Amino acid sequence: MLQNASTRIVVVDDEPDVLSMVSDYLGRGGCHVSRCANGAELDRAIDMVAPDLVVLDVNLPGEDGISIARRLRATKQVPIVMLTALADTIDRVVGLEVGADDYVTKPFDLRELAARVHAVLRRAQAAGGCPAVPQRPQSARERRQLNVACFGEAFLDFDARRLIDRNGADLPITATEFEMLSTFAQHPNKVLTRDRLLGDSSEHGSGCCDRAIDIRVTRIRKRIEVNPTRPQVIRTVRSVGYVYVPPA
Template identity: 75%
Template sequence: MLQNASIAIVDDEPDVLSMLADALRRDGFEVVCCASAADLDDALDTGAPDLVVLDVNMPGEDGISIARRLRATRQLPIIMLTALADTIDRVVGLEVGADDYVTKPFDPRELGARVRAVLRRARLMKETQPAERQDAVPQKARPGAVACFGEAFLDLDARCLVDRQGSPMAITATEFELLSTFARHPNTVLTRDRLLGDAAAHGASCCDRAIDIRVTRIRKRIEVNPTRPQIIRTVRSVGYVYVPPG
């Protein structure tokens, strides 16, 4: 059950930390409060939470640095906390791989809804991914179950991205949803509005810039030359088109 999930909250402001914890506990979540990156590392050593709510602006190691470090070593859902006016924080947070963000001041109901949405996507990916990845080699997949994205293959049934050797590649739940939309519509120009609509349907908060950031992150994994993309191409002023390799 999502309500039994463990949430680690990282914020250096005691009042905000307490308010966040109270809001999530009312929603039935177990909460671990962390006032710094060091506190979070201690919490991770004792048992990995199901999701991290991470403030951007903190003394010492800030939220962006923590998110980048977590994304490099763990498949752990991350929601960033940013100030309402700090668009750059939201953009950078998405660039380092955050799954979503919540702006301060926040509505406790919105926070709970965002947490549940990210947990649902992450749990679905975890539950549907096989324990052993021998069957992830693209050539052995069932017809139609795998879409080729250049240097990688999207396994639609196992909900994961694998390289040419069949090894899983790091990908967030929202990035998977974006790739699956492309896979369902090859050689079709998809507008940003269309991609935003699909993201919203899966509970992800998005904007035009967020779509662009996620496409950029995906290109770094799948394109031979991400600066000259051939698989997911930009259609200027419109959106993107997925061109399967010939």
């Protein structure tokens, strides 16, 4: 059982055989699955019912998957698992840069895809009925009571799974980025290797893993650092990994 019948997934692929195979498999796992052949059909599906996750092929006619992912990430927090060709490393890197949570290379094993979808859904699952976060946390004591960690110019709200700025406005964050910041918060002032930061992510293989971590750290720094080119909150430890330095 992948999730439950209330979990809604949209699969976007212009190859009918792949679309049918993936949709049927995820549907048998217990999810409600919608099928789309292109970005326009995806937009109509999302307008009808907000999905819990999108499985998105990169190579689509018209608007490609990278452009669709970038557009989705600009307005929505829906997790994205991208499907890429085996040789297209650049697609995987760019997909991560625009905010995809994970990727699967074609040809793929359906069990592997289901495992990755399950992992992303699990990471993205937010706690329901959480109290609202005050617009302006005022003190360290208040932040501790709210289960919030300070990351430079932003705060990570663990209960609501949100990244907020000092005015209380939401900052964009993927499920994978949230898990990475959570790992940093749990290990302040400790050097964490890229393998440790990868954690239970379903990414594997040496070709893209280190690059994937570096891309996400760079993206996070743009939201939390005063000067992302001279990071003080998440610092690089050359040849090893990164360290989170909380405020004094």
